[in-house]
Amino acid sequence: MAEVNLLARLPRAKRNIQQRHEAQTPENIAVAREYGEAYFDGPRGVGYGGYRYDGRWIPIAEDIVRHFKLKPGDRVLDVGCAKGFLVKDLMKVCPGLEAFGVDISKYALMHCEPDVVGRLHLGSADSLPFPDKSFSAVISINTIHNFDRAGAVRAVREVERLAPGRGFIQVDSYHTARQRELFLKWMLTAKYHDYPEGWLEVFREAGYTGDWYWTVLEE
Ligand SMILES: C[S@@+](CC[C@H](N)C(=O)[O-])C[C@H]1O[C@@H](n2cnc3c(N)ncnc32)[C@H](O)[C@@H]1O
Numbered sequence: 001m002a003e004v005n006l007l008a009r010l011p012r013a014k015r016n017i018q019q020r021h022e023a024q025t026p027e028n029i030a031v032a033r034e035y036g037e038a039y040f041d042g043p044r045g046v047g048y049g050g051y052r053y054d055g056r057w058i059p060i061a062e063d064i065v066r067h068f069k070l071k072p073g074d075r076v077l078d079v080g081c082a083k084g085f086l087v088k089d090l091m092k093v094c095p096g097l098e099a100f101g102v103d104i105s106k107y108a109l110m111h112c113e114p115d116v117v118g119r120l121h122l123g124s125a126d127s128l129p130f131p132d133k134s135f136s137a138v139i140s141i142n143t144i145h146n147f148d149r150a151g152a153v154r155a156v157r158e159v160e161r162l163a164p165g166r167g168f169i170q171v172d173s174y175h176t177a178r179q180r181e182l183f184l185k186w187m188l189t190a191k192y193h194d195y196p197e198g199w200l201e202v203f204r205e206a207g208y209t210g211d212w213y214w215t216v217l218e219e
Contacts, residue, residue, distance in 0.1 A: 072096025080143025
């Protein structure tokens with residue numbers, strides 16, 4: 001169990017925090033939480049502002065394959081896979097790897113990358129339709145904070161159930177009051193978020209023995 005930054009090579013997104021803060025209305029938050037077209041491909045105020053494949057996950061896929069020593073024939077699951085960019089890139093960097101995804105968004109799955117059609121399942125991270133220990137690794141990036149705390153515990157437990165000791169979870173967090181303030185001005189969908197100590201308590205409660213890292217907004 002270790003803190004490890006597997007997204008170190010992901011380019012930093014440009015964020016206009018003030019503009020997002022002004023768009024943080026209850027209506028926009030409700031629309032974002034539907035995880036439909038508006039969230040992925042609508043205006044930046046309600047989500048990504050256009051979620052398109054550009055290869056940026058390739059270095060991260062390489063680091064995941066190296067970290068978990070994945071090899072052809074192994075099964076890996078991305079929980080909160082959206083349109084399947086990471087699933088696609090995992091198979092690109094490790095030909096023969098069996099990569100799959102799960103997401104709650106039918107819109108994302110219906111607009112997935114052609115290479116991953118049939119590999120993405122519609123479902124919720126807190127109740128995954130797979131047998132115990134059925135994956136060599138389970139990844140969940142920026143997804144589990146979309147539950148309330150009890151749901152987050154259930155979702156972390158699911159990662160552990162499918163791949164004991166072979167999980168990687170990244171969630172929204174902050175180390176300082178300033179970072180928390182920026183996060184609160186930016187976030188739309190997160191329901192549970194905390195300082196690392198709070199998250200580590202969630203992991204403990206879930207019996208999690210995998211790895212983790214934090215998404216922290218900087219100025
Ligand atoms: C911020 S996006 C992250 C997507 C991708 N993992 C990434 O890092 O680019 C959050 C994703 O979580 C999905 N999501 C939200 N609630 C979920 C749930 N209960 N179960 C599974 N996926 C969920 C959303 O549809 C969305 O694709």
